[in-house]
Amino acid sequence: MKFFPRERRFWLYHGAAMGFIAAVTLLSILLFGRLDASNLANTLAWTAPYTLAVLGFRWLYLRRGWAGLAMGRLIPVVIGYSSLSGVAVMAAVAAMVMPFFWTQISGGRADFDAPSFLLRNILSNGLQAQLFISAWAFVYISAAAAQRAREGEVQNLQLQMSLKAAQMSSLTNQLKPHFLFNALNNIRFMIHEDGDRADAMIVALSELLRYSLESSQQSKTRLNQELAIIEAYVSIMRTQMEDRLDFRLNAAPALMSCLLPPMVLQLLVENAIKHGLDHLPQGGTLSVEVIDAGDKLRLLVSNDSPLNAATTPAGQGLGLGLPNIERRLHLLYGERAALGIKSTPGHFQVELSLPKEFS
Incomplete structure (x- = not known):
């Protein structure tokens, strides 16, 4: 099992999801704020750490056998992971983008409280990242469960064919x-x-x-x-x-x-x-x-x-x-x-x- 999937279909679906999230983010900025270079840079920079975060969930889901967990136990796992990774994603975005727009953000004030601003920005935006990561995780869980069901049906058909072949062969032997x-x-x-x-x-x-x-x-x-x-x-x-x-x-x-x-x-x-x-x-x-x-x-x-x-x-x-x-x-x-x-x-x-x- 590799961290980066090789299936072309996975990346097509993931790319579509990223496009949808970017569109929703830009639309919310247009409706409730002002679209400028800083917001556009945040939206673009957000793609890479978000992808790493959801791939990390997929890797843990497969590696630790979370597919076997009951939904009552799996939901807290998803929420906990998305909360931590959401904060990590926004911290990474802040580290990548804010140095280029620091003068604009601080307004050039010497008394600007940088630690407090960074904490509020990361936590507030981290909630949005948490929601997107949780949504991705639950969609992935549903898709993985559907795939296991299909594979189970195929295995069941193979088993029935194998059993019939075994009986026919045994009967022929006898x-x-x-x-x-x-x-x-x-x-x-x-x-x-x-x-x-x-x-x-x-x-x-x-x-x-x-x-x-x-x-x-x-x-x-x-x-x-x-x-x-x-x-x-x-x-x-x-x-x-x-x-x-x-x-x-x-x-x-x-x-x-x-x-x-x-x-x-x-x-x-x-x-x-x-x-x-x-x-x-x-x-x-x-x-x-x-x-x-x-x-x-x-x-x-x-x-x-x-x-x-x-x-x-x-x-x-x-x-x-x-x-x-x-x-x-x-x-x-x-x-x-x-x-x-x-x-x-x-x-x-x-x-x-x-x-x-x-x-």
């Missing part, structure tokens, strides 16, 4: 012929061996597909819903992998109503199986752990992996990939969310850190 063939083939054989288990697999498969479609309509879902669909997915994969999949879930009941982006945790579980455990002849362990970290929710997905997994690019084969998941988290939470990866020979772990929100 609907791959290989996955469907294996699932349906296992169900076909299971019907003759264990009807109840075949029925459970059909229910799990339908629940998985239904959740994939329905979750595209929402930006967040409850943890218990996401974990339920993970268990449905794992139950299908357990049948295909037989005894090679050891699944462990650890989540406190008090966290079940926490909110998180739909399908993110499921995609990580799917990735752990497809690109970790599925490549181990003896299988391995997949664990999902949900940790209460104060105002944060930590989600850990860990799995055994081939010994050369540390050299495998993170998220390879995930479909949208870890970078896309990170993008979705950024759109939803900004800097409040984080994604971390720990990869060592034989073990792979992804950790999500989200703000703790309840439905």
Whole structure:
């Protein structure tokens, strides 16, 4: 963030505001006083310190995060800043102009009380400068708020598009012929061996597909819903992998109503199986752990992996990939969310850190 903005539109608006203020000032002098060289010089000299004053407000507004203040707290901040800077502006104008017109101002009198005159002039004109600086500040606050609203709308649209793309990609992943063939083939054989288990697999498969479609309509879902669909997915994969999949879930009941982006945790579980455990002849362990970290929710997905997994690019084969998941988290939470990866020979772990929100 720079003190002097580079946006051309900002300077166009600021120049228009300066022209309006100069016109109002000159008009008031014509109506209630006398336009002479001294008044004209004051009007012209006033431009530079006034510009520095309002740019100083803009810099503090952005640097100190005043946009997050409630209006009840922001108004005193604006009034306080404009009062101090108004006096500073008029002091600067006096220092620039009065030395050239001192004889005219003092009338050549030896007993002229210069300190008293300067104080009255700076304070009286400082009130006018304060009003103009306050007006500029409130206009800028309104314009900045409108711009944030527009950016929020754009981000919301981007998020919706990202979520829909994520759901479509996830659904495409799940609907791959290989996955469907294996699932349906296992169900076909299971019907003759264990009807109840075949029925459970059909229910799990339908629940998985239904959740994939329905979750595209929402930006967040409850943890218990996401974990339920993970268990449905794992139950299908357990049948295909037989005894090679050891699944462990650890989540406190008090966290079940926490909110998180739909399908993110499921995609990580799917990735752990497809690109970790599925490549181990003896299988391995997949664990999902949900940790209460104060105002944060930590989600850990860990799995055994081939010994050369540390050299495998993170998220390879995930479909949208870890970078896309990170993008979705950024759109939803900004800097409040984080994604971390720990990869060592034989073990792979992804950790999500989200703000703790309840439905």
